[in-house]
Amino acid sequence: MRKMIIAGNWKMNKDIKETFDFLLPLKNNLIGQNLNVEVVVCPPFTSLFIASDILRETNIKIGAQNMFYEVEGAYTGEISPKMLKSVRCEYVILGHSERRRYFGETDEIVNKKVKKAIEFGLKPIVCVGETLEERENGETFKVLEKQIKGVLEGLTYEQMRNVVIAYEPVWAIGTGRNATPDQAQEAQRFIRELVAGLFNDGIAQNLTIQYGGSVTPENAYSLLSQPDVDGALVGGASLKVDAFLKIIKAGETASVEKKN
Ligand code: PGA
Numbered sequence: 202m203r204k205m206i207i208a209g210n211w212k213m214n215k216d217i218k219e220t221f222d223f224l225l226p227l228k229n230n231l232i233g234q235n236l237n238v239e240v241v242v243c244p245p246f247t248s249l250f251i252a253s254d255i256l257r258e259t260n261i262k263i264g265a266q267n268m269f270y271e272v273e274g275a276y277t278g279e280i281s282p283k284m285l286k287s288v289r290c291e292y293v294i295l296g297h298s299e300r301r302r303y304f305g306e307t308d309e310i311v312n313k314k315v316k317k318a319i320e321f322g323l324k325p326i327v328c329v330g331e332t333l334e335e336r337e338n339g340e341t342f343k344v345l346e347k348q349i350k351g352v353l354e355g356l357t358y359e360q361m362r363n364v365v366i367a368y369e370p371v372w373a374i375g376t377g378r379n380a381t382p383d384q385a386q387e388a389q390r391f392i393r394e395l396v397a398g399l400f401n402d403g404i405a406q407n408l409t410i411q412y413g414g415s416v417t418p419e420n421a422y423s424l425l426s427q428p429d430v431d432g433a434l435v436g437g438a439s440l441k442v443d444a445f446l447k448i449i450k451a452g453e454t455a456s457v458e459k460k461n
Contacts, residue, residue, distance in 0.1 A: 203409050205425070205456040206365060206432035207449050208241035208264060208326060209439025210294060210413070211248075220248040224255045226442045231261060231449075237460070238432070238452040241292050242439070246280055253289040264292030264326065267300055270313040282321035293318050294434070295325045296352055298371045308351025315352060319360045326365045326411070326434065327352050329392070333372035342391055349395050361400055365409045366392060367434040373414025375436060382423045382430075385412045389429035418447035425455035 215223060224242070231240065243264040244252045253263050269279035285293060295318065296311035311327065318325040329348040331341045349366075356364070368389050373380050380388070389410045397405035412424050413434030424430050432452065438444040 202460065203407050203431050205238045205452050205459075206241060206326075206409050206411060207238050207452045208243060208292065208294075208411065208432070208434050209445055210243045210266060210297070210434055210436050211245060211440060212266070212299070212436060213245060214440055215244060215248060217248060217251055220244055220251055221255065223440070223442055224252060227445065228256060228259055228261065230442070230446055232259060236260065236449075236453060237456040238449060240449055243292070243294055249285070249288045249290060257289075262291045263289060264294060265290050266294045266297070268293050268295070268314060268318065268323075270310070270317040272317075282317050282323055285323060286321055291324060292365070293323045293325055294367075295327050296348075297328045298330060298369060298374060302371075308348055308354075311352045312354050315364065316356070316360070319356075319363050324363045324365060326367050328367045328369050328413070328434070330369040330371050330374075330414070336370065336372065341388060345388060345392060346395060349392060350399065353396075353399065358400055358404060361396075361404045362407065365411065365432075366396075367411040367413045368392060369413035369434060371414075375415070377415050379415035379417070379420050379424070380412065382427050385424055385430055386427040389427070393429055416448060418444050418451065421448040421451035422455060425452050426458065428459070 241262040241264045243266050265285045272281050272283050295314045300306045315325045331344040335344045370380050393405045409431040411432035411434045412430045416433045416435045417438050
């Protein structure tokens with residue numbers, strides 16, 4: 202059965218001290234617990250090293266928020282998959298809508314990054330999602346299909362085993378307006394069926410598809426208990442330990458219920 206993943210996307214938040222102040226209590230709360238859900242924190246690059254040091258020998262995983270698709274060279278300001286591996290990252294968020302919107306990332310660029318991440322043993326959390334305008338124009342499925350085909354283009358079945366998808370409707374990100382459980386379920390079932398068609402049913406059934414966009418302790422359980430919602434990519438609510446722990450707990454409850 203596929204793994205439920207609760208990941209915190211810190212975005213451009215938390216310096217070194219704030220990273221300590223967040224991760225120490227998180228670690229103390231989760232230590233020794235045998236969790237069904239995989240917990241991932243994605244700090245900014247400057248905190249990755251210290252984060253992986255603090256979380257050494259815990260089952261909390263580290264992810265980066267972006268990377269470049271080259272290994273090294275004259276790419277001022279960029280970070281490579283090799284560098285992320287050296288600070289013990291296991292995951293990397295790719296194609297987040299903020300990267301697409303502010304930094305011009307396209308499906309083609311994201312696709313190159315996905316392939317490179319996997320080559321270096323990183324698990325990409327690949328983000329897709331429609332804008333409000335696209336939803337209102339009835340284009341949600343069309344947009345998702347284009348993005349999914351684009352970002353997964355040319356991946357082998359073997360590579361697909363390392364991919365995580367995050368369905369993040371752009372209108373729900375940072376707005377306090379989450380997708381309803383039904384909207385998330387509908388879109389995520391669509392993505393799974395699409396992947397079944399592009400690859401095969403086994404790969405689609407094993408694929409973790411997270412929901413992201415204004416996930417809070419209050420709405421997490423209703424979203425995570427949907428059959429095709431296998432986790433959450435959490436922005437704002439992942440910045441406070443209490444809120445993040447509550448979302449992890451909601452994931453744990455939903456995950457145990459799905460197993461039974
Ligand atoms: P949000 O962000 O939870 O603050 O809406 C989610 C994301 O962008 O990954």
